[in-house]
Amino acid sequence: MLTRKIDQEFAFVQTAMNLRARRQEIIAANIANADTPNYKARDLDFAAALRAAMGGAGGPVRLARTAPGHLEGARGELAGGAVKYRAAVQPSIDGNTVDLNVERAHFAENAVHYQFLLERAGSQIRSLSKALESR
Amino acid sequence: MFSVFQIAGSALTAQSMRLNAVASNLANADSAHTSAGEGYKAKQVVFQATPVARSTPWAPGVRMTRVIEDDAAPRLVYDPRHPLADDKGYVAYPNVDPVEEMVNMISASRSYQTNAEVMANAKDLMQRTVALMQN
Numbered sequence: 610m611l612t613r614k615i616d617q618e619f620a621f622v623q624t625a626m627n628l629r630a631r632r633q634e635i636i637a638a639n640i641a642n643a644d645t646p647n648y649k650a651r652d653l654d655f656a657a658a659l660r661a662a663m664g665g666a667g668g669p670v671r672l673a674r675t676a677p678g679h680l681e682g683a684r685g686e687l688a689g690g691a692v693k694y695r696a697a698v699q700p701s702i703d704g705n706t707v708d709l710n711v712e713r714a715h716f717a718e719n720a721v722h723y724q725f726l727l728e729r730a731g732s733q734i735r736s737l738s739k740a741l742e743s744r
Numbered sequence: 745m746f747s748v749f750q751i752a753g754s755a756l757t758a759q760s761m762r763l764n765a766v767a768s769n770l771a772n773a774d775s776a777h778t779s780a781g782e783g784y785k786a787k788q789v790v791f792q793a794t795p796v797a798r799s800t801p802w803a804p805g806v807r808m809t810r811v812i813e814d815d816a817a818p819r820l821v822y823d824p825r826h827p828l829a830d831d832k833g834y835v836a837y838p839n840v841d842p843v844e845e846m847v848n849m850i851s852a853s854r855s856y857q858t859n860a861e862v863m864a865n866a867k868d869l870m871q872r873t874v875a876l877m878q879n
Contacts, residue, residue: 630745631803633869637748637862638793638803641755643855644762645791645806692802709858720865727872734879 615737622730624662628655629723635692636716639707647704650695650712658691745873747803748866750796754805755859761808762789762852766845773840779820779830784838786814786845814839 632653642648674680697706765787777783789808796805816839824833 633745633866634747634751634800634803637751637866638805640858640862641751641758641806642791642793642804643858644759644851645793648793651802713858716862716865720869723869724872727869727876731876731879734876738879 618733618737619730621663622726622733625659626723626726626730628653628658628662629719629726631658632719633716633723636712636719639695639712640709640716643705643707643709643712645705648707649705650697650707651692652695652715654691654693661691745866745870747797747800749863751803751805752859752863752866754794754796754807756856756863758789758791758806758808759852759856759859763849763856765789765811766849766852769838769840769845770842772838773842773845774837776826776828776835776837777818778828779818779834779836783818783836784840786816786838786840787811788814 632655635651635653639650639652695706695711698708698711700706769786772784775784788811790810790812791806792809793804794807795801796803818836818839820834820836822833823829823835826835829835
């Protein structure tokens with residue numbers, strides 16, 4: 610009973626941190642592939658992914674099935690196309706759409722968000738342990 | 745988050761291979777050969793995006809797939825007293841363009857730096873995440 614309450618307490622921070630970590634990976638991949646021909650820069654639609662993962666408004670993203678033979682899309686945190694291609698501002702002639710400045714800015718921004726979530730998780734842990742101590 | 749290390753690591757490897765190719769080209773820029781013989785040709789590396797982990801297909805790393813040789817004609821220099829000169833007095837030098845190589849070198853070292861920063865940043869975030877357990 611108590612453990613489930615604690616689980617619920619941390620559900621949001623945990624999900625958000627997971628998605629932030631995913632986004633960090635995606636942006637790191639963009640930066641790594643800045644010189645790869647035909648590589649298309651990707652990014653995570655964080656708001657949509659978080660909504661889908663929390664099962665809140667909008668719910669998990671599913672494929673539209675218009676005929677009985679259609680397969681249901683794969684389930685998972687990132688299923689449903691939360692990872693999208695970035696609109697290219699200045700695509701290069703080799704088909705690469707990575708703009709290193711944009712990627713670095715997003716990388717730094719995402720790192721700050723991740724750190725914020727870390728602080729949030731830390732303070733939640735502290736207040737919980739305080740509550741547990743004061744018997 | 746751990747795959748950030750693999751992604752950035754693969755980029756560091758790929759960029760250092762590119763730097764190696766540049767070094768090889770510049771080192772051989774003046775290796776003369778007879779105009780009929782096969783001399784050194786400028787080499788370029790080809791990058792390709794490649795998944796680093798089965799669980800993260802949306803965040804590929806980068807690897808060098810092959811080395812291509814520049815097919816441009818060798819640079820002919822008129823120097824009749826050179827031991828390798830042909831009967832018209834021409835000596836062939838590799839088709840290495842030093843300006844192009846320098847640009848390539850700067851681009852590769854910038855990419856290397858950026859990926860090293862990505863790695864340092866990911867390490868910092870991971871350490872902070874581990875430090876959550878001290879709360």
